[in-house]
Amino acid sequence: MNNKLIRVGTIYIPVKDPVSSAEWYKEKLGAQLNYLDDDKAILNLADISMFLVKAEEQNSNFFDANGTERFVLTYEVDGLEALTSIHADFKERGIKVGEIENRGHAGRNFVFYDLDGNKFDVWSELSQVFKRRFVKEEV
Structure with a gap:
């Protein structure tokens, strides 16, 4: 068994509105949208899964x-x-x-x-x- 961390798989980013943020990431950065609902968007960007999560603090x-x-x-x-x-x-x-x-x-x-x-x-x-x-x- 290999007991070491291999790579970063997912990053969670707080956002005000996952829908508009997902559109921004797609349009501006070329991210690929994999899933979207009112609470989160799941994107692929730079070989990392990125969750844009609706949050009170967006920073x-x-x-x-x-x-x-x-x-x-x-x-x-x-x-x-x-x-x-x-x-x-x-x-x-x-x-x-x-x-x-x-x-x-x-x-x-x-x-x-x-x-x-x-x-x-x-x-x-x-x-x-x-x-x-x-x-x-x-x-």
């Missing part, structure tokens, strides 16, 4: 000890060119995005917000483990 963000607003999820893209491209695409789609940042580590990042103000991060570096397992190098 998954939090503030760290220094008062900086933080996100709960970072998406990865394959390189700076991909990051720059998706940043421009998000802007064209009317998604609220931050500027591309140098945070003092490898790669670059930017943040974006969904319909309910949930903050997410995008990083220009795919994890090496992911690359070894899933990305086929061009020959």
